[in-house]
Amino acid sequence: MITIDKSGCKPFANEQQINSYMDKALKGFDTLESGSGAGNDFIGWNHLPSTITKEVMDEYKDVVSRWQAMNIDTVVVIGIGGSYLGAKAAISALGHNFTAKLSNKGMHILFAGSNMSEDYLAELTDVIEDRNTACVVISKSGTTTEPAVAFRIVKQYIEQKYGMEESAERIVAVTDRNRGALKSLATAQGYTTFVIEDNIGGRYSVLTPVGLLAIALAGYDIDAMVRGAQEAEKVCSERSESNPSIQYAALRNMLYDAGYKTEILVNYNPRLLYVSEWWKQLFGESEGKDGKGIFPASVTNTTDLHSMGQYIQEGERTLFETVLHVASCRREMLIPFDKDNLDNLNYLAGRRVEECNEAAMNATIIAHIDGGVPQIKVEIPSMDEFNLGWLFYFFEKACGISGYVLGVNPFNQPGVEAYKKNMFALLGKPGYEELAAELKKRL
Amino acid sequence: MITIDKSGCKPFANEQQINSYMDKALKGFDTLESGSGAGNDFIGWNHLPSTITKEVMDEYKDVVSRWQAMNIDTVVVIGIGGSYLGAKAAISALGHNFTAKLSNKGMHILFAGSNMSEDYLAELTDVIEDRNTACVVISKSGTTTEPAVAFRIVKQYIEQKYGMEESAERIVAVTDRNRGALKSLATAQGYTTFVIEDNIGGRYSVLTPVGLLAIALAGYDIDAMVRGAQEAEKVCSERSESNPSIQYAALRNMLYDAGYKTEILVNYNPRLLYVSEWWKQLFGESEGKDGKGIFPASVTNTTDLHSMGQYIQEGERTLFETVLHVASCRREMLIPFDKDNLDNLNYLAGRRVEECNEAAMNATIIAHIDGGVPQIKVEIPSMDEFNLGWLFYFFEKACGISGYVLGVNPFNQPGVEAYKKNMFALLGKPGYEELAAELKKRL
Numbered sequence: 001m002i003t004i005d006k007s008g009c010k011p012f013a014n015e016q017q018i019n020s021y022m023d024k025a026l027k028g029f030d031t032l033e034s035g036s037g038a039g040n041d042f043i044g045w046n047h048l049p050s051t052i053t054k055e056v057m058d059e060y061k062d063v064v065s066r067w068q069a070m071n072i073d074t075v076v077v078i079g080i081g082g083s084y085l086g087a088k089a090a091i092s093a094l095g096h097n098f099t100a101k102l103s104n105k106g107m108h109i110l111f112a113g114s115n116m117s118e119d120y121l122a123e124l125t126d127v128i129e130d131r132n133t134a135c136v137v138i139s140k141s142g143t144t145t146e147p148a149v150a151f152r153i154v155k156q157y158i159e160q161k162y163g164m165e166e167s168a169e170r171i172v173a174v175t176d177r178n179r180g181a182l183k184s185l186a187t188a189q190g191y192t193t194f195v196i197e198d199n200i201g202g203r204y205s206v207l208t209p210v211g212l213l214a215i216a217l218a219g220y221d222i223d224a225m226v227r228g229a230q231e232a233e234k235v236c237s238e239r240s241e242s243n244p245s246i247q248y249a250a251l252r253n254m255l256y257d258a259g260y261k262t263e264i265l266v267n268y269n270p271r272l273l274y275v276s277e278w279w280k281q282l283f284g285e286s287e288g289k290d291g292k293g294i295f296p297a298s299v300t301n302t303t304d305l306h307s308m309g310q311y312i313q314e315g316e317r318t319l320f321e322t323v324l325h326v327a328s329c330r331r332e333m334l335i336p337f338d339k340d341n342l343d344n345l346n347y348l349a350g351r352r353v354e355e356c357n358e359a360a361m362n363a364t365i366i367a368h369i370d371g372g373v374p375q376i377k378v379e380i381p382s383m384d385e386f387n388l389g390w391l392f393y394f395f396e397k398a399c400g401i402s403g404y405v406l407g408v409n410p411f412n413q414p415g416v417e418a419y420k421k422n423m424f425a426l427l428g429k430p431g432y433e434e435l436a437a438e439l440k441k442r443l
Numbered sequence: 444m445i446t447i448d449k450s451g452c453k454p455f456a457n458e459q460q461i462n463s464y465m466d467k468a469l470k471g472f473d474t475l476e477s478g479s480g481a482g483n484d485f486i487g488w489n490h491l492p493s494t495i496t497k498e499v500m501d502e503y504k505d506v507v508s509r510w511q512a513m514n515i516d517t518v519v520v521i522g523i524g525g526s527y528l529g530a531k532a533a534i535s536a537l538g539h540n541f542t543a544k545l546s547n548k549g550m551h552i553l554f555a556g557s558n559m560s561e562d563y564l565a566e567l568t569d570v571i572e573d574r575n576t577a578c579v580v581i582s583k584s585g586t587t588t589e590p591a592v593a594f595r596i597v598k599q600y601i602e603q604k605y606g607m608e609e610s611a612e613r614i615v616a617v618t619d620r621n622r623g624a625l626k627s628l629a630t631a632q633g634y635t636t637f638v639i640e641d642n643i644g645g646r647y648s649v650l651t652p653v654g655l656l657a658i659a660l661a662g663y664d665i666d667a668m669v670r671g672a673q674e675a676e677k678v679c680s681e682r683s684e685s686n687p688s689i690q691y692a693a694l695r696n697m698l699y700d701a702g703y704k705t706e707i708l709v710n711y712n713p714r715l716l717y718v719s720e721w722w723k724q725l726f727g728e729s730e731g732k733d734g735k736g737i738f739p740a741s742v743t744n745t746t747d748l749h750s751m752g753q754y755i756q757e758g759e760r761t762l763f764e765t766v767l768h769v770a771s772c773r774r775e776m777l778i779p780f781d782k783d784n785l786d787n788l789n790y791l792a793g794r795r796v797e798e799c800n801e802a803a804m805n806a807t808i809i810a811h812i813d814g815g816v817p818q819i820k821v822e823i824p825s826m827d828e829f830n831l832g833w834l835f836y837f838f839e840k841a842c843g844i845s846g847y848v849l850g851v852n853p854f855n856q857p858g859v860e861a862y863k864k865n866m867f868a869l870l871g872k873p874g875y876e877e878l879a880a881e882l883k884k885r886l
Binding site: 080081082084085096097098099110114115116117118119120121122123124125126127142143145146148149151152153156181182184185188202203261262268269270271277280281284285287288289290291292293295296297300301302303305306307308309310311312313314315316317318319329330331332333335336338340342343344345347348352353354355356357359360362363364366367368370371413414415416418419420421422423425426427428429430439442443 | 745856
């Protein structure tokens with residue numbers, strides 16, 4: 001079970017302030033649970049975990065078995081935003097720090113369609129050319145530019161290499177139930193298809209086929225991940241001040257209103273880099289609207305103590321930190337004894353490296369409190385599938401509640417259309433001629 | 444030559460405001476060039492490129508040749524902060540997007556000592572166990588905890604595998620000229636040694652052996668990189684309003700004083716992720732002190748348009764962006780024609796992917812200006828060694844100037860000691876007993 005340690009907020013707020021924000025968060029929780037708030041047609045994720053059936057899980061595993069039987073070693077997963085970050089976060093967090101050697105028996109997952117770098121796509125083809133390749137394409141509409149461009153390239157490659165018939169066995173679509181370009185194509189070609197439900201937005205979709213299929217293909221235990229999310233759903237659906245999602249929503253809104261405008265998600269494990277990126281989308285896209293919202297940033301320590309540490313200790317005092325504390329690591333590595341001891345490290349000889357990492361964390365929390373940076377700590381027992389499922393659901397729940405406390409619709413993203421319209425116009429897409437003329441004058 | 448496009452600031456500032464900050468930046472430039480400012484014992488980097496000799500470059504190449512002759516395929520580079528980020532940034536920016544396949548004929552560089560994750564170090568040993576391994580250890584003192592711990596482990600591994608005598612040929616130290624634990628060890632063991640000069644701080648050290656040796660081992664052309672830096676030194680040392688380092692220092696301080704407290708460095712190429720991390724250290728550590736300084740953040744687009752894009756478009760209006768525009772890519776990949784055109788992308792068929800990437804960039808700049816986010820654009824002809832050397836020097840120069848405009852010492856980092864003292868105390872290091880007792884009460 002994941003818990004919140006709020007002791008690092010106490011030097012910055014009295015009990016009364018904390019209690020008043022707990023009340024606000026309880027109201028936000030009520031709004032979410034009653035389905036009475038803004039964006040309530042997008043809360044399908046809220047009680048999703050408890051509805052996931054063995055049948056659905058078996059469908060994911062069927063794809064894994066089928067592709068294992070075909071000796072597929074590499075899967076290109078095409079998606080962007082919420083159709084990319086959940087799987088990327090999980091596969092990074094559960095995997096090996098060095099891609100040179102995988103820690104699991106799953107297929108090698110390569111992500112594409114999450115950028116429009118020509119070099120990236122060209123280099124992707126370098127990698128897959130001597131691999132036995134399949135593809136999962138994830139897009140509700142099938143027309144989002146980045147994944148659509150990548151899918152044209154990967155689909156053409158697979159069709160040319162394996163022929164049209166076999167390609168249909170090597171491509172799986174995750175898309176809308178009824179509509180859209182990708183749904184039409186999947187039906188026409190006979191691709192295996194999984195559904196993105198209408199009431200779950202991209203950034204809340206990691207526990208749907210959008211995330212789970214790729215995670216299963218990478219060789220991880222999605223049953224354990226779903227069990228973790230189910231546990232989290234139970235704990236985080238209690239109307240109680242001991243509910244960690246209510247606590248987190250309360251504390252961060254309290255700090256925001258007190259002038260701490262930037263939240264830095266802190267981890268002490270480089271594998272968690274993309275958990276932070278997933279979290280940034282979840283909170284940034286849910287709250288950053290109407291001229292408000294906490295700015296989400298992240299650091300990976302102790303690495304970034306040697307880069308961002310100076311700023312956090314002594315820069316503008318508008319920051320707070322949320323520390324992800326993973327209590328145990330997987331491997332064992334002791335600090336060796338050295339008879340010459342020129343580096344003066346023998347006081348650590350025979351002790352575990354992670355003990356130093358933990359001391360660095362505690363040391364930093366105290367130093368940053370003393371420097372004027374409030375601290376929230378999220379206690380995570382270990383970084384495995386169960387706890388990661390727990391963490392994903394916990395953050396989603398906290399985000400829905402937090403958005404309601406802030407007073408925004410946490411489930412829309414009106415601001416992402418602005419650049420897209422401009423882009424279509426600049427690329428000469430039919431129907432955007434007027435805007436194109438206007439923009440070209442400005443450039 | 445790298446240039447600055449300030450047109451995206453003009454909707455937010457009039458000519459007079461811009462000119463007044465140009466004057467301030469010219470004064471900052473004078474302070475730096477005259478060596479009369481705070482921290483003036485750490486400006487050895489300022490006119491470094493023009494003093495780099497063929498002899499020094501040959502010493503790096505000698506290590507490369509020697510290790511090539513030994514068929515070394517993997518080099519563990521141990522360092523943290525400025526002893527890590529420069530080489531990491533360069534090797535990522537110049538390399539292949541997928542580590543599965545290298546784009547060059549150099550050695551495979553693995554970084555260590557930049558964190559204290561036990562899993563990371565254990566997994567490092569998984570990778571090197573079947574490789575022909577050498578090590579570059581970079582530390583001025585030799586006692587910084589992270590690199591010292593990693594070096595104990597890697598040194599022991601190399602000594603056990605190859606024997607003491609051969610180990611001396613497989614380890615190179617980059618350290619202080621005269622003093623310190625690593626210098627003593629290197630002398631005792633007979634390691635090849637390169638010097639970290641006293642007047643160059645870590646974050647300004649990429650063009651010294653700290654950065655160049657690892658970049659050369661990775662197979663990149665350090666002569667071209669140094670030529671780029673030399674060109675930049677010439678251009679950026681002119682006392683002129685057309686000097687891009689003066690322009691960038693002026694614009695960012697103008698925006699900061701106008702309430703834009705967070706600067707987001709934006710790239711459109713995933714290979715530049717660690718250039719952003721290097722930049723964050725450079726500016727964050729130089730300016731984040733005395734309760735002030737721009738908060739440095741970064742995004743990699745178009746990926747992050749689908750995560751941070753909503754916040755940037757419509758969140759708190761305290762952001763500005765600095766866009767790294769790399770004008771050309773290396774590879775060619777065209778968007779295929781599709782006879783069914785279900786995704787409606789045929790209007791792009793036959794065009795280059797990078798053309799879409801560029802359109803996305805221009806579209807986003809306009810959308811963000813319209814949303815209230817000032818834009819600075821850094822125009823970079825291509826991402827090769829020459830231009831990367833140019834970029835490194837340009838940012839260093841701009842940072843020194845910018846820090847003086849802000850009114851801080853851009854060359855110290857007093858805030859990084861706070862957590863270290865706490866950590867030594869918590870780890871039971873001799874001499875920290877009193878602090879340890881105090882901290883244990885607080886935990």
